[in-house]
Amino acid sequence: MKTFVTDEHQKQAVLALKTLVSHESVLNENEAGPGQPFGPKVVAALDEVLKLCASLGFKTFKDDEGYYGYAEVGEGEQLFGLLCHMDVVPAADQAGWQTDPFELIERDGLLIGRGTQDDKGPTMAALFAVKALMDAGVAFEGRIRFIFGTDEETLWRCLEKYNEKEESITMGFAPDAEFPLIYAEKGLLQAHLIGPGTTEFSLRAGGALNVVPDRASYASNQLSKVQQALDAHGFSYEKLENGLLVHGKSVHAKDAPEGINAVSRLAIALSDVFDFPPLSFLGKLVGENATGENVVGKTEDEASGELSMNFAELVITEEATKIGLDMRIPVTVNKDELVKKLSHKAAQYQLEYKEFDWLAPLYVPLESELVSTLLSTYRDCTNDMTEPMVSGGATFARTMKNCVAFGAMFPDSPDYMHQANEQWSVAELRKTMEIYAEAIYRLWGK
Numbered sequence: 001m002k003t004f005v006t007d008e009h010q011k012q013a014v015l016a017l018k019t020l021v022s023h024e025s026v027l028n029e030n031e032a033g034p035g036q037p038f039g040p041k042v043v044a045a046l047d048e049v050l051k052l053c054a055s056l057g058f059k060t061f062k063d064d065e066g067y068y069g070y071a072e073v074g075e076g077e078q079l080f081g082l083l084c085h086m087d088v089v090p091a092a093d094q095a096g097w098q099t100d101p102f103e104l105i106e107r108d109g110l111l112i113g114r115g116t117q118d119d120k121g122p123t124m125a126a127l128f129a130v131k132a133l134m135d136a137g138v139a140f141e142g143r144i145r146f147i148f149g150t151d152e153e154t155l156w157r158c159l160e161k162y163n164e165k166e167e168s169i170t171m172g173f174a175p176d177a178e179f180p181l182i183y184a185e186k187g188l189l190q191a192h193l194i195g196p197g198t199t200e201f202s203l204r205a206g207g208a209l210n211v212v213p214d215r216a217s218y219a220s221n222q223l224s225k226v227q228q229a230l231d232a233h234g235f236s237y238e239k240l241e242n243g244l245l246v247h248g249k250s251v252h253a254k255d256a257p258e259g260i261n262a263v264s265r266l267a268i269a270l271s272d273v274f275d276f277p278p279l280s281f282l283g284k285l286v287g288e289n290a291t292g293e294n295v296v297g298k299t300e301d302e303a304s305g306e307l308s309m310n311f312a313e314l315v316i317t318e319e320a321t322k323i324g325l326d327m328r329i330p331v332t333v334n335k336d337e338l339v340k341k342l343s344h345k346a347a348q349y350q351l352e353y354k355e356f357d358w359l360a361p362l363y364v365p366l367e368s369e370l371v372s373t374l375l376s377t378y379r380d381c382t383n384d385m386t387e388p389m390v391s392g393g394a395t396f397a398r399t400m401k402n403c404v405a406f407g408a409m410f411p412d413s414p415d416y417m418h419q420a421n422e423q424w425s426v427a428e429l430r431k432t433m434e435i436y437a438e439a440i441y442r443l444w445g446k
């Protein structure tokens, strides 16, 4: 294998990362204005990275509305895309930082600062990997384009705009997850089931759709009967001054079957006491099942495993019932047919299906040129035979066809993404640069 990356490239990558980390590029819509939809600091980071790319010999372009930018090298029809992002999650209110999050500290072989793992560090690894190929005189099959998003940590409005306005890629990867690679990401569907209200009792439990709720409180009618029902089921709860608090175990919605859903448990107990169809849907039909099996039948595929269905919110008032749910749908399952089954079942309990959010799945088969080449490159560079992954989570890769998430966390890397003292080791940065350079050389060099 040729070595493209030199110590100088590594040094340059760290220097560039230092500059990027100094930008507190956190979403701030209060300061949004023309050309800066996510606030001035996010745009400043975008400007900085484009300036850097221009100095390295890339042609750069910035969206006139300020949603995204890109930097390109090479000639030809075909386009290899690298999907990166310049925004970061906040650090200001995050306890535990031992250094200034927005000043890159290099200490004991570690790079410490917000964005070092997610995603400024991996972005610089990819950028200087391509620079290393350029310096080695490698010619490319077509163009290589770094696409810089600015709204990855929230609503992905940046790449939505990109896809509206710009050309799509031939193939590519997002350096924003884990090695070896993620070649399938389940479809992500969030919805509400809406039904009539009742005067018999009321409650408000759960909330964020993407987590399994670990608590659900009840302070309405028939408290002692509800308590007896909880006892009968052996569910854990505590007595409050004027109510009950059911306990569960919180996990990410993509792993719903591994959690304990406090809202579901409360619904099960309540439906022993009250006969109310919208409640029975959750309490009697669904129960503690988190794979959707009781509602839509067993749903799975070989490529990505089982459906998960997380009932995260239950609100019942005099006026209405609202159930909020989050589903992670296997990549080859037809979403519309699934929704049809769910709507049909829900209607039997006086509930109406209302879609809230939908992210289509990502699936690039293992045998494809892209996935097989990335995987063999990773294995050749590391001798690590870890199997490629399927995820219920979401990366930028799913915004484009023929694109996967490739690195930059290694299977044994400590995960500091979104956490205090976010850090990445210089050794992993270097290794990542070597893997990216080799992969792009194999896929796109000529």
Ligand SMILES: [Zn+2]
Pocket: 085, 118, 119, 152, 176
């Ligand atoms: Zn990220």
